[in-house]
Amino acid sequence: MSTLTPQRLTELKLHANNVRVGIIRSLLAAGSGHSAGPLDMADVFTVLYEHVLNHRPKEPLWDDRDRLLLSCGHIAPVRYSAMAYGGYFPIEELLTLRKFGTRLQGHPERVRLPAVETTSGPLGEGLAQGTGMALAAKMDGKSWRVYVVTSDAEHQCGLHWEATMTAAKFKLDNLIAIVDRNFIQIDGSTEDVMPLEPFADKYRAFNWEVFECDGNDIAQFTETIEKAKTVKGKPSVIIANTVPGKGVSYMEGDYTWHGKPPNKEQADVALRELQAERERLTANG
């Protein structure tokens, strides 16, 4: 059972709704960027920032913070939005996404925006860096944890599996990988482009503890990550099954929304849908 009370669950759902609004607004302002992945990970990022992470938004480089890495840097709008709504920077800064001089680069840069932890965009590199951080924490007896969010398609990169092997060798139980299993990539379905199944078995074969859940179910994901934190002696992966474009009806399940932003009319529809969802949640909550 999740530790979330019904009231807290509603709060988190409303927060995720805000994060989605931030994603749509920032993508519209940017005029380019990815839509489907950020929207489907809004629930996961909400839980991470609002419930799981030991962090200080006003002191982003606090030494003992948990490290959250976004390996698939192209879904940065969800991270930026979750950070803004989580108190790291003003919400209106989201409208600078991808613009000249912004801290919110098209793909995140560690040096420009504190606490994004790594520069990402080139796929398959996050788990490798997260493994290094988790090993350094172990060597120094630190209690902070490392969370690495990855896309499913970046499991087609060789380096990701080098990291998977290495993390298991060093028994990094302070490392949790979260996979956005939305089955889409630029050229189509992951299973057509380069099949990943049996996905969970691959991790098991690499000596990881494997969890699967609905990544758009806040209660279920929260419960799963709490379980993963109790695993000892090996790293854990949570395969979070998500619906690409979640929360915006015309984007849901359509891979063509992987790499493009909404136009003004499309964004208006999306924001109206999110507002309706918000009203429903508030009424029920």
Place this chain on the structure above:
Amino acid sequence: MANALDSVAAMRLAELQDPAGVKQVPTRNGFGEGVIEAGKKNRNVIAICADLSESTRMLGFKEALPDQYIEIGVSEQMLVAMAAGMASAGKVPFIASYAMFNPGRSWEQVRTTMALNETNVKIAGAHAGVSVGPDGATHQAIEDIAIMRCIPHMTVVVPCDSIQTKRATLAVAAMNGPVYLRFGREKTPVVTTEETPFELGKAQIFREGRDVAVVVCGILIYNALIAAEKLARDGIECMVVNNHTVKPMDEKAIVEAAEACGAVVTVEEHQIFGGMGSRVAEILAQRRPTPIEFVGVADQFGQSGDPAELIEHYGMGSSAIEAAVRRAVARK
């Protein structure tokens, strides 16, 4: 430029000309000694190896400082990205493989995770150059300087002998920022002593001369010194500059050498395209146009053979340097 002629090197030239009298030590040995010393000085210095601990000379570190040593097997991209992660958590990782594989295989990880992230990772690129010998072209990194010197934030160091490699290892351990340190496999002449000064970013004059400035990085310094002595018999006096820091290069020293001599020869165990000599040419084209001749591999791959015969075959022996100096003189 290091102001004074390096008297130590100069005094030993007579000795250097007698091959039997020259002490020969692989530059990689200097790295092995240096990295242990760096690890003892700073316990955050760690060594990560990708299945080449003996040949990269990390084995001694493993034995001396086992708690600071990490073995990750044959995975050079991992080597870089993992080290970047560890560096962001406060470690000072030295990562060792053959230069052909790191940075050869791992270039994008070097650019993104190490340099763009501004992490404090030090790449030890072993077995660089055709002087790897019998292993052949697959293992002979002769493009590595080019691919590293074009990356922002990167420091690139190519020491000339084992003693200088040790000094360079300690120096890069003490600085903050990403570094590429390049060294070779074979025993090569030791031309410096423990007393020879070393400072990152400061070129050194190993021999005075006013006719041609021979600007060298790496183990070919010996061939350059020998060539200079032979040329002196014909009245051509070469200034020999040990240009160990390829990036950031000592621009002042390069310009001064060009002004003093009016002609330049660059010497490196690397492709002519994109290497140390190319950087010298970039500097001089802009600041002091000067005739330049380039000694290095001329847009070819290497092959199996004895190191010495490969150096000769690919035009990097002392006679090739001599010929390049004569061409440079003719162009003045």
